[in-house]
Amino acid sequence: MFGRRDFDPSGHAQSDTATVIPMPKPVADQPRTPLQVTPPGPDPVGRTEAYYRHKQDIVASVLTAISGRDLTQGDSAQHKQEIRRIVLDYIDVQKISLSRPEKESMAEDIIHDILGYGPLEPLLIRDDIADIMVNGTKETFIEVKGKIEPANIKFRDEGELLNICIRMASAVGRRVDVNSPICDARLPDGSRINVIIPPLAIDGPTLTIRKFKKDKLKMQDLVRYGSISAEGAEILRILGKTRCNVVVSGGTGSGKTTLLNCLAANIESDERIITCEDTAELQLQQRHVVRLETRPPNIEGEGQITMEDLIRNCLRMRPERIIVGEVRGPEAFDLLQAMNTGHDGSMGTLHANTPREALSRLESMIMMGKNLSEKAIRDMIANAVDIIIQTKRLRDGTRRITHITEVVGMEAETITTQDLLVFEIEGEDHRGKIVGRHKGQGIVKPHFWDRAKYYNEEDALSAALKRAGEG
Structure with a gap:
């Protein structure tokens, strides 16, 4: 979708023909833990602890279904539709008790996790946001109309946030790992990003995104x-x-x-x-x-x-x-x-x-x-x-x-x-x-x-x- 390349554990980019998995692996110094989706606390948009527990199982199922697929190639809209179908089918087969809005939110969340930038994706598509400031996994702020306000998004853990930072840097051939803990780069749409990760960032990976309006000001x-x-x-x-x-x-x-x-x-x-x-x-x-x-x-x-x-x-x-x-x-x-x-x-x-x-x-x-x-x-x-x-x-x-x-x-x-x-x-x-x-x-x-x-x-x-x- 964005022409991203997968990363090996050391943070180096692989060739463009390498098999792409949904999320890059953490850098070498990060502990290897199984994929877990845990609730980060009260969710203002209604995602409960049960929602996150279900999401953990659904993500595992989707990853299995698309294993070995190169999702950077082909029609991105088709990839989104396929992931949405897998998610909704799994919910129906397993008879998971979710309302229709929760099912749609689940499908969108997982699409963002696999094809986009996870919880940041809804913020990136908003044209009224000038800056996104991610202060570790606990707090994210946005600037709207010149004023800074908290954003209602959550990361499941530091690993997810770090992997998103790696993805963003890799889009323009930059790298972020323990050997290069500071990175200035830009997204394909021109938005400027700055990443600084532990040990330099004490409270976890810190990401700052300067966004630009799709319709350029005259x-x-x-x-x-x-x-x-x-x-x-x-x-x-x-x-x-x-x-x-x-x-x-x-x-x-x-x-x-x-x-x-x-x-x-x-x-x-x-x-x-x-x-x-x-x-x-x-x-x-x-x-x-x-x-x-x-x-x-x-x-x-x-x-x-x-x-x-x-x-x-x-x-x-x-x-x-x-x-x-x-x-x-x-x-x-x-x-x-x-x-x-x-x-x-x-x-x-x-x-x-x-x-x-x-x-x-x-x-x-x-x-x-x-x-x-x-x-x-x-x-x-x-x-x-x-x-x-x-x-x-x-x-x-x-x-x-x-x-x-x-x-x-x-x-x-x-x-x-x-x-x-x-x-x-x-x-x-x-x-x-x-x-x-x-x-x-x-x-x-x-x-x-x-x-x-x-x-x-x-x-x-x-x-x-x-x-x-x-x-």
Whole structure:
């Protein structure tokens, strides 16, 4: 169904032609115990202790019936239907006392266990969930509409959760075992996952999934949600069209990647775009896109491909624009070099709380790998970066673009900036939602005015800035 491969006890992937069993075996250091389905405690959706006892017997029967079958091949819908038939037949033959809803829940649960990701499957198919946070077998939380709440799912034991983590990692050729207890990977649908297992995770395997909407957000969606004003969206469109070099700054979960996708939508379809990411998340719609992804070291500590390696290599691939998913180290130097050497319109994200802090972080990251003076680094940043866009998740869970800030140049040894648009908080409504507006800062002709004029966008820019100032 997802093109997964089975694993041997050491956690290594077998060949694609190997016989696939429903769940990978635990890693070598895990105790080998017979398959048991035990109730994890009171179940808010009505699964009782008797339900779990019956499920244990039914799972064993299904595993016997499909033994030796490769369930990654063929029609997944047909596989689901066959497992459902085996489950319902077993319930009828054994005269197990279950109501019709319980029978359907039993069939769905077992299908998820065998073909999907077990108890996580109902959460993964929900499009309103932004994050899934599994803190061992006892607690799972989800983020919905910017707020974290508990999820009503249960794992039968640590072994089941660990096997699900292994499956997820194996989908993209990554591994999780006692020798590689930390893993960053992505699911086939683009969702990003992080796994950390014992002995590093004290309370059991810990899994974090950053999900992405099936229907990708567009700039007009950000306007509708209040993340940016219509005038601000027009300014962002012009920034993309006029090939300004942009840094998107913000905290974790503030919407940096979503905004980067929206900004990239303004790139012309005939431009060659190369993306560099630690875990591939960007989903650009242009035709001419090359996607690159870093690689962690193998168990011997060799074979690592860093972000710095990717950016240096992509400069030899005739890019017109370079988009870096997240700048977090010495690769900042190579990205700025690219921005300064003809790759106008390049973009990247980084973690920072304000535009000024974003500049300081860029400076610090370059210092990590280069022995340059502070003034030389600041000159490079001032010449390379045109715009910093600041995103923030507010205390009510909403995400806002709080600043569109222009990098003007240098005064003495200080980088100078000016705000084009700022989100001003005015209070909160009766529901506790923050109320505010995006307000222009009175800039009539920004520093990139000549660039806008070159692309025949000066009238649109002037009108957007005027409306923003009046708002």
